[in-house]
Amino acid sequence: MYLESLKLINFRNYNQLQLKFHPKLNVFVGNNAQGKTNILEAIYLTSTGKSFRTNKDRELIKFDKEQAYIKVEGKKRYTDTVVELKLEENKKKQIKVNGVTLSKNTDILNNVYVVVFSPEDLKLIKEGPSERRKFMDDEISQMKPSYFHYLTQYNRVLLQRNNLLKKIHHHKKYMDTLDIWNEKIIEIGTRIIIERAKFVTRIAPLSRLIHRKITENKENLEVKYISNIQLNNTFEETLESFRSRLKESLEVDLQRGTTTVGPHRDDLGVFVNGIDIRSFGSQGQQRTCALSLKLAEIELIKGETSEYPILLLDDVMSELDINRQKFLIKALRDVQIFITTTEREHLNDLNVDKEYVFYVKNAIVRKEKIESV
Ligand SMILES: Nc1ncnc2c1ncn2[C@@H]1O[C@H](COP(=O)(O)OP(=O)(O)OP(=O)(O)O)[C@@H](O)[C@H]1O
Numbered sequence: 494m495y496l497e498s499l500k501l502i503n504f505r506n507y508n509q510l511q512l513k514f515h516p517k518l519n520v521f522v523g524n525n526a527q528g529k530t531n532i533l534e535a536i537y538l539t540s541t542g543k544s545f546r547t548n549k550d551r552e553l554i555k556f557d558k559e560q561a562y563i564k565v566e567g568k569k570r571y572t573d574t575v576v577e578l579k580l581e582e583n584k585k586k587q588i589k590v591n592g593v594t595l596s597k598n599t600d601i602l603n604n605v606y607v608v609v610f611s612p613e614d615l616k617l618i619k620e621g622p623s624e625r626r627k628f629m630d631d632e633i634s635q636m637k638p639s640y641f642h643y644l645t646q647y648n649r650v651l652l653q654r655n656n657l658l659k660k661i662h663h664h665k666k667y668m669d670t671l672d673i674w675n676e677k678i679i680e681i682g683t684r685i686i687i688e689r690a691k692f693v694t695r696i697a698p699l700s701r702l703i704h705r706k707i708t709e710n711k712e713n714l715e716v717k718y719i720s721n722i723q724l725n726n727t728f729e730e731t732l733e734s735f736r737s738r739l740k741e742s743l744e745v746d747l748q749r750g751t752t753t754v755g756p757h758r759d760d761l762g763v764f765v766n767g768i769d770i771r772s773f774g775s776q777g778q779q780r781t782c783a784l785s786l787k788l789a790e791i792e793l794i795k796g797e798t799s800e801y802p803i804l805l806l807d808d809v810m811s812e813l814d815i816n817r818q819k820f821l822i823k824a825l826r827d828v829q830i831f832i833t834t835t836e837r838e839h840l841n842d843l844n845v846d847k848e849y850v851f852y853v854k855n856a857i858v859r860k861e862k863i864e865s866v
Contacts, residue, residue, distance in 0.1 A: 494567055494568060494569045494570075494574075494605070494606060494800040494801065494802070494803065494829070495514070495516045495517075495567065495568055495803065495829035496514050496536065496565050496566065496567050496568075496605070496803060496829065497513065497514060497566045497567065497568055498511070498512060498513050498514065498564075498565065498566045499511070499512045499514070499532070499535065499536065499563075499564070499565050500512075500562070500563070500564040500565075501532075501535055501561075501562070501563055502560075502561065502562040503554060503555040503558040503560060503561045503562065504531065504535055504553060504554070504555065504561045504562070504563055504580075505528065505531035505534070505535075505553060505555065505561075505856075506528050506531060506555065506855070506856040507528060507531065507555070507856045508555070508856070510532075510856075510858060512532075512851070512858065514829070514831075514849065515829075515846055515848065515849035516568075516829055517826075517828075517829060517830065517846075518822070518829075518830050518832070518844075518845050518846065518849060519829070519830065519831045519832070519849045519851070520831075520832045520833075520834065520837075520840065520845050520849065520850045520851065521831070521832065521833045521834070521851045521852075521853050521858075522833075522834055522835070522836070522837050522850060522851070522852050522853065523833075523835065523852060523853035523854055524835060524854070525835065527853045527854050527855055527856070528853050528855070528856045528858075529833035529834075529853050530546075530807055530808070530833060531856075532831075532833075532853075532858075533609070533805045533807055533831055533833060534546060534553075535563045536565065536605075536607060536803065536805060536831065537607055537609060537805060538553075538563055538578055539563060539564075539565045539576040539578060539601075539604075539605050540601075540602075540604070540605040540606065540607035540635070540803075541601065541602065541607070541634075541635070542578070542586060542588060542598050542599065542601040542602075545609055545611075550580045550581075550582070550586065551582055553580055554580055554581075554582060559581065559582050560579065560580065560581045560582075561579075561580040562577070562578070562579055562580075563577065563578045563580075564576070564577045564578075565605065567604075567605050569800055570799065570800060573591075574590065574591065574604050574605060575589075575590070575591050575592065576588070576589070576590055576601065576604055576605055577589040585598070586598055588600075588601050590604050599638055599641060599642070600638070602634070602635060602638040602641070603638060603798070605803070606635065606794050606798060606800055606801075606802035606803065607635075607802055607803050607804075607805060608787065608790055608791050608794065608802045608803070608804050608805070609804075609805045609807065610784075610787050610804065610805065610806050610807070610809050611806075611807040611808065611809060612807075612808060612809055612812055614628075614783055614787060614809075615779075615780045615783050615784070615809065615812055616779075616783070617782075617783040617786065618763050618770055618771055618774065618779040618780075618782050618783050619771075619776070619779050622758075622759070622760035622761075625760055625761040625763075626756075626757075626759060626760070626761070628761065628786070629689050629692055629693070629718075629761060630644055630689075632692065632696075632790050632793070632794075633688050633689065633692050635794070636793070636794060636797045636798070637688065640684075640685075640688050643681050643684050643685055643688075644685065646681050647678070647681045647682060647685055647756070647757070648757075650674060650677045650678050650681060651678060651752055651755070651757060653674055654671075654674040654675070654678055654752055655750065655751050655752055657670060657671060657674060658671075658746055658747055658749075658750050658751065658752070659750040661747060662747060662750055675736075675739055678739070678752070678755060679732055679735045679736050679739060680732065682722070682735055682755045682756050683722075683728060683731050683732045683735055684728075685756040686720055686722055686724060686731060686735075686756050686759070687724070687728065687731060689718055689720075689756065689759065690718045690720070690724050692718075692793075693716055693717065693718040693761065694718075695793055695796075696716065696786065696789050696790065696793055697715065697716050697717075699789035699792045699793060700714055700716060700782075700785045700786050700788075700789035701713065701714050701715065703785045703788045703789055703792075703824070704765075704781070704782065704785035706820070706824070707781055707784065707785060707817065707820055708781065712765045712766060712778075712781075713765065713766050713767075714763070714764070714765055714782060714785055715762075715763075715764040715765075715767075716761060716762065716763055716764075716786070717761070717762040717764070718759070718761060718762075719759060719760045719761065719762045720756065720759045721738070721754050721755070721758050721759065722734055722735045722738055722754065722755065722756070723738075735754075735755070738754045739752075739754060739755075742754045763782050763786075765778060765782065770782055780812070780813075781817070784813075784817065784821070788821070788824060788825070791804065791825070791828060801827055801828045801829075802828070803828070803829045803830075803831065804825060804828050804829070804830045804831070805830075805831050806830060806831065806832045806833070807833050808833055808834065808835070809832075810832060810834050810840055811834060811835070811836070818840070837850070847860075848860065
C-alpha cells in the first residue's frame, strides 16, 4: 500500500500542513528539531493509534492549542483507506476510518501498515532482551490485533500477581487468592508464547534469505525464540508446562516479590554461522542482523495482508554504508519509503525524484531548499 497524502492541523510544531506523496521514495531533509520526525510520527499514529515516542497525547498537540488533527489517504490494491485522528486534551482520541468513527480505538490496526526503522532498531541485537521482546510484540500486534489485547491483559495480571506476592510476604492469609492469578497468567501467557513462537518460525526463513543476500552468502542467520517455558505440541500441554514452572518457582517468587517465569522473561536468540551474535557479534554484524530482521518483517506483513507496509526510515541512512543503503532501496522497490535525514548527501547516489525531496525548516515544508524562514 502507499499513502497519497497527509494533512496535519496543530500537530506538534505544525499549524497546518498538507502534502502529496510519491508512491515510492519520499525524503525529508532538514536540520535537527525542525519537524521531520514529527511527520513520520503522525503517519505512525494513523497505523497504530499510538506514537512511537510518547504515550501522552498532550505532547502531540501544539503547545498553545487544545486539539490536533491528522488525516492520511492511502491506496491499497483493491480499496482506498482514509484514516483521521482527532486529539484533544484530557479526552480519548477520536479515530475515523473511511468516515466511520471507531468505537474501539484498537480497531485502527489493519488499515495502514507501517514499519519503522530508526537508529534504535539498529541496536536491537546489542540491547537487552526487552528490546527484542518489544520487536516481536510490536510486529505480531500489527498483524494480529487480538495479540495486543492479550499483551495488555498479561501485563495487568502480572502486575497484580507481583503485588500479591509482596503482600503474601507479610500476610500469609493472601496465599488463598494466588491461585486465581496463577491461572490467569498461565492462560494468557501461553497464548503469548504460542504466538511469538509462530512469529519466529515465520520470520526465520525470510530473514535468513535476506541476510544471505546482504552478506553475499557469507553469513547464515538463524533466529530462535528462547522461552523459559517449554513449548509443547498443543496449547494444553504448553499450559501444563507453564503451570509446573510456576509451581516450581513459587518459593523464589515469594522471596523476590516478583514473577520469575513467563513470557515477560523470554528472548529472541540471534545466531550467525552458529555464533550467538547478541554476545559475540561485531557491531557491524549486529546492525546487519537488525536490518535483515526489519526487512523480513516487511515481507512477513506482505505475506499476511497481501499489502506491502509503508517503511519509515528515521535518520537511519547516515548509519548505513552505501552498499547497505543500495541494498535496502533495491530490495524495497515495491515499498513506499519515507526517509528523514539532516543532509541530502547522506543519501549518496540513490535515485530520488527531486519532486519528492521535502525541505523542512521550523515546521515549514517546501520542495526547494529553504535558506531562511
Ligand atoms: N507539542 C508541540 N508543540 C510545538 N512544538 C513541538 C511540540 N512537540 C515538539 N515540538 C517541536 O518539534 C521540534 C522537533 O521536531 P522533530 O522531532 O520532528 O525533529 P527533527 O526535524 O526530526 O530533528 P532530528 O533530526 O533532531 O530528529 C522541536 O523544535 C520541538 O520543540
